[in-house]
Amino acid sequence: MQAxxxxxxxGTRRVRDxxxxxxxxxxxxxxxxxxxxxxxxxxxxxAREIVAVVGSSGCGKSTLLECVCGLQHPDAGVVRSxxxxxxxQRDALLPWLSALDNAALALRAAGxxxxxxxxxxxxxxxxxxxxxxxxxxPAELSGGMRQRVAFLRTLxxxxxxxxLDEPFGALDAITRAQMQLWLAEALLREPRTVLLVTHDVEExxxxxxxxxxxxxxxxxxxxxxxxxxxxxxxxxxPEVVALRERALRELGAGT
Amino acid sequence: xxxxxxILAALGxxxxxxxxxxxxxxxxxxxxxxxxxxxEDRALLGPDLLVTLGEVLLGLAAAIAAGCVLxxxxxxxxxxxRALAPLVIGSQAVPVPVIAPLFIxxxxxxxxxxxLMVALICFFPVTIxxxxxxRDVDPDARKLMRTFGASRWRVLxxxxxxxxxxxxxxxxxxxxxxxxxxxxxxxxxxxxxxxxTPC
Numbered sequence: 043m044q045a046x047x048x049x050x051x052x053g054t055r056r057v058r059d060x061x062x063x064x065x066x067x068x069x070x071x072x073x074x075x076x077x078x079x080x081x082x083x084x085x086x087x088x089a090r091e092i093v094a095v096v097g098s099s100g101c102g103k104s105t106l107l108e109c110v111c112g113l114q115h116p117d118a119g120v121v122r123s124x125x126x127x128x129x130x131q132r133d134a135l136l137p138w139l140s141a142l143d144n145a146a147l148a149l150r151a152a153g154x155x156x157x158x159x160x161x162x163x164x165x166x167x168x169x170x171x172x173x174x175x176x177x178x179x180p181a182e183l184s185g186g187m188r189q190r191v192a193f194l195r196t197l198x199x200x201x202x203x204x205x206l207d208e209p210f211g212a213l214d215a216i217t218r219a220q221m222q223l224w225l226a227e228a229l230l231r232e233p234r235t236v237l238l239v240t241h242d243v244e245e246x247x248x249x250x251x252x253x254x255x256x257x258x259x260x261x262x263x264x265x266x267x268x269x270x271x272x273x274x275x276x277x278x279x280p281e282v283v284a285l286r287e288r289a290l291r292e293l294g295a296g297t
Numbered sequence: 298x299x300x301x302x303x304i305l306a307a308l309g310x311x312x313x314x315x316x317x318x319x320x321x322x323x324x325x326x327x328x329x330x331x332x333x334x335x336x337e338d339r340a341l342l343g344p345d346l347l348v349t350l351g352e353v354l355l356g357l358a359a360a361i362a363a364g365c366v367l368x369x370x371x372x373x374x375x376x377x378x379r380a381l382a383p384l385v386i387g388s389q390a391v392p393v394p395v396i397a398p399l400f401i402x403x404x405x406x407x408x409x410x411x412x413l414m415v416a417l418i419c420f421f422p423v424t425i426x427x428x429x430x431x432r433d434v435d436p437d438a439r440k441l442m443r444t445f446g447a448s449r450w451r452v453l454x455x456x457x458x459x460x461x462x463x464x465x466x467x468x469x470x471x472x473x474x475x476x477x478x479x480x481x482x483x484x485x486x487x488x489x490x491x492x493x494t495p496c
Contacts, residue, residue: 108440111444112444113440113443113444126444127444127445128440128441128444130437130440130441131437132437134435134437134438134440134441136438136455136456136459136460138459138460147445147455148445150451150455151442151445151446151447151451151452151455152445152446152447153448153451199444199445
């Protein structure tokens, strides 16, 4: 059983051990000075569920993730999550480290010896399509590879919750589509509770079990859609298309 | 290669201007004349050059050591930063020609005031560049280390120190460039010819 961290308004933390899996956000408010960012946001993710948070750029999605990761505290409301690992919007790979050392960074940060950390990271390199690029620096990796290294680094934290902040936002359309398929497969192999922030509605429908639609700032939940479709999901599947259109309509961008 | 060409061109222009007789050779001797004098007085200039070089290297080493300790200290400990920042910047506002004679009076005509003068000029670019380098780390990478639960020491070791290295070296380069100014001014304020070259 995994100990939960409960983060309440005011920054008090309480470790819980009630076996609750995943994430629970209840009526979370957050403001930075006069700018209100979150306005009574509620969402939940059961253990090993993938929940997508969709909203326009700058609507407070990243702040929500940071609250779940414990980097921010809500002004009001409750954010409760099992220990979460963040994959930042830009991959934040360290340019002076090789792909292998970047992947192993979370282990090194936890105090694990270099060779042990490298060996553990390397066991995943084949499945991540990174074999042969162990010594390559991030600047020489393709965009898709950088994201895979960043995702591996997040995975190796060993946290049960992964917070992915627009993981494929900076990729070209073709690479993004490939990476979405790849992520779906990777999460089948290594199931985790995932909070996926994205502005790509289709990405949300293809990957998530539940979609939370947020309004422009301050972020308010417009609607929560359950995605009860079998995997792998085809983009052209009528139900996928229908759900995508419905989500876009809810966001005020429907046709 | 291109630098050598540029230097040769400048020397050529210099030679040409003096050769045209526009300027009194007493005020601006031709480069050939300077070269001849350098060679003829080599017995005098050579050992002195070594003495100055020694002062510069010792002063620079002291400045790098002090700069690293101060830059790191100011980064890691806010009270130290608040206490030291005005002093560190103030130390650079003191004119070298004013402080150099004071150092001679305080520390004599030997090696100490020269090294101190060089170190005083040079520690600043090292301190400031290291400090800024440590601070200007990608905020996303910093957040990442926090979510990893990394200790203060590991954040420094895995993120801040490697990220700050290029800027720290920029500081050291600037320090090396200005080191000679400090040494020359301190020598100019007063030197005992016997301390370095016993005759």
